[in-house]
Amino acid sequence: MVFKEVLPSLAKSSVLHVAIVVVLVLSASFPAPEPRVLEVQLNSPVTPDNKQAVEAISVDQQAVAKRIEELKNKDAEQKRQEQKRISDLEKRASDAKKQREAEARRIKKLEQQRKQKELEKQKADKAAADAKKKQQSEQRKAKEAEEAKKQSEQAAKNALAERRKQEEALKKAEAERVAKEQAAKAEAERKRLQAQQEQMMQEQLAQEQAARNRARQHQVLTEVEKYQAMIQARIQQNLLQDEKMKGKQCKVNIRLASSGFVTKVESLGGDKLVCEAVIRAIRMADTLPVSKDKDVFEQLKNINLTFKPEL
Numbered sequence: 001m002v003f004k005e006v007l008p009s010l011a012k013s014s015v016l017h018v019a020i021v022v023v024l025v026l027s028a029s030f031p032a033p034e035p036r037v038l039e040v041q042l043n044s045p046v047t048p049d050n051k052q053a054v055e056a057i058s059v060d061q062q063a064v065a066k067r068i069e070e071l072k073n074k075d076a077e078q079k080r081q082e083q084k085r086i087s088d089l090e091k092r093a094s095d096a097k098k099q100r101e102a103e104a105r106r107i108k109k110l111e112q113q114r115k116q117k118e119l120e121k122q123k124a125d126k127a128a129a130d131a132k133k134k135q136q137s138e139q140r141k142a143k144e145a146e147e148a149k150k151q152s153e154q155a156a157k158n159a160l161a162e163r164r165k166q167e168e169a170l171k172k173a174e175a176e177r178v179a180k181e182q183a184a185k186a187e188a189e190r191k192r193l194q195a196q197q198e199q200m201m202q203e204q205l206a207q208e209q210a211a212r213n214r215a216r217q218h219q220v221l222t223e224v225e226k227y228q229a230m231i232q233a234r235i236q237q238n239l240l241q242d243e244k245m246k247g248k249q250c251k252v253n254i255r256l257a258s259s260g261f262v263t264k265v266e267s268l269g270g271d272k273l274v275c276e277a278v279i280r281a282i283r284m285a286d287t288l289p290v291s292k293d294k295d296v297f298e299q300l301k302n303i304n305l306t307f308k309p310e311l
Contacts, residue, residue, distance in 0.1 A: 223291055224299040230289040232305060238281035242273065245309040250275035252282070256301050260287040268304060278307045 231254075250270030255263045265282045267275040282288075290300055 223293060223296040227289055227291055227296065227300055228303065228305065231300075231303075232307070234285050234288055235278065235281045235305075235307065236310070238284040239307070239309065240277055240281070241309040242277075245271065245274050245277070248274050249306055249308040250278050251304060251306045252278055253302070253304050254282065254288070256288060256290055256303075258290070258297060258301075260290040262286065262288060270306075274307065274309060277309075 248271035251268040252265055252275065253268050254265050257263055262282055262285070265279055267279065291297055
């Protein structure tokens with residue numbers, strides 16, 4: 001009977017210990033808090049009959065503690081290995097950085113040396129170029145001096161020949177001047193006589209043209225007066241008069257097209273009743289008599305007329 005009661009307790013204890021071991025194994029790769037000793041309360045007190053079972057449980061707990069210690073040591077070793085690996089990587093990175101910096105300093109120094117040599121070469125090239133330019137300049141100056149001397153000698157020869165040529169030219173020019181002066185005097189006299197004759201002819205023509213203009217102007221004025229009278233008569237035919245208009249008048253401005261069509265009419269002052277009647281009569285007429293003569297029409301296209309009712 002007692003054995004039957006102990007077996008379920010042992011089974012429960014074994015299952016619980018296996019579960020603890022599984023949890024510890026699964027969490028071995030992660031940092032874990034300090035493990036605590038699992039306290040197990042059995043369902044029945046320990047008796048001499050179940051002593052063997054208690055000893056078995058104690059052995060299991062020691063195995064679990066040992067396993068836990070092994071896992072802790074393994075985890076610590078892994079951490080030390082990882083830290084060592086990180087330290088190695090950091091050292092390698094630091095060494096690589098130092099090597100790069102050293103290489104950069106070496107390249108920079110080489111570049112400075114190259115620039116210095118290039119600068120020295122440029123100075124040497126410039127000095128050589130300056131010396132060459134100076135030599136060329138001296139040669140050019142010597143050549144120019146020789147050329148200037150030759151030109152001066154040639155200029156003196158040319159000046160002498162030019163002076164003689166000028167003397168000959170002056171003699172020839174003087175003879176030509178005298179001849180031209182005589183010819184100019186003769187031409188001037190001829191032109192004076194011709195101008196005198198032309199002036200007399202122009203004066204005669206001007207007198208004749210003035211006479212024709214006066215005749216034409218008289219003719220135009222006569223025609224203008226005739227057409228003004230015709231225009232007034234045409235307007236008077238359409239004018240509706242009233243006794244109130246007696247002794248009164250109105251002055252109007254009339255604009256005409258070349259066909260006689262009235263393009264505009266406006267009052268320039270006078271009795272209001274007369275002005276209204278005159279404007280109405282002009283609009284009723286529509287077209288007024290005009291001359292086909294251009295000069296006459298120019299006098300008629302914009303005219304001012306004064307109307308007095310005939311009462």
